[in-house]
C-alpha cells in the first residue's frame with residue numbers, strides 16, 4: 664500500500680516504445696508538441712497513430728499539431744494500481760481535444776478530488792526519461808488544493 668494523498672509525480676508504468684507508426688507523435692512530444700493524424704479523405708482526426716483511417720480506410724493521413732487544449736470527457740481516480748511502485752491516487756482521463764478527437768492520458772497538477780468531467784485542460788509534457796516527453800494534461804486554470 665502506498666501513502667495516501669496525491670502522487671508526487673505522474674504515475675509511470677512502462678514507458679512508451681516508439682514504432683514506425685507512432686514515431687512522429689513521439690518525436691513531436693520531445694519538442695513539446697502534440698501531434699495527431701488527420702485523414703485527407705474524410706477529414707476526421709485519427710488517434711492512436713495508424714497506417715489507415717479507421718473511418719474510411721484511406722491511407723492518406725497527414726500529421727498536424729493539436730492546440731493541446733480540451734476538456735475532460737470522462738475520468739476515473741485510481742486508488743489501487745496494478746503497477747507496483749506507482750504512487751496513488753492518480754487520475755486517468757479521456758480528453759476531448761478542441762479539434763474533436765480523444766486521447767487517454769493522466770491529469771496532473773490537480774488534487775484528484777478536484778478533477779471533474781467537463782474541466783478545461785491543457786497538455787503538458789513530462790520528461791519521463793531522456794528523449795521521452797509524455798503528453799499529460801493539467802487544468803487550464805489554476806486549481807487550489
Ligand SMILES: [Zn+2]
Nearest residue numbers: 702705716719
Ligand atoms: Zn478517413
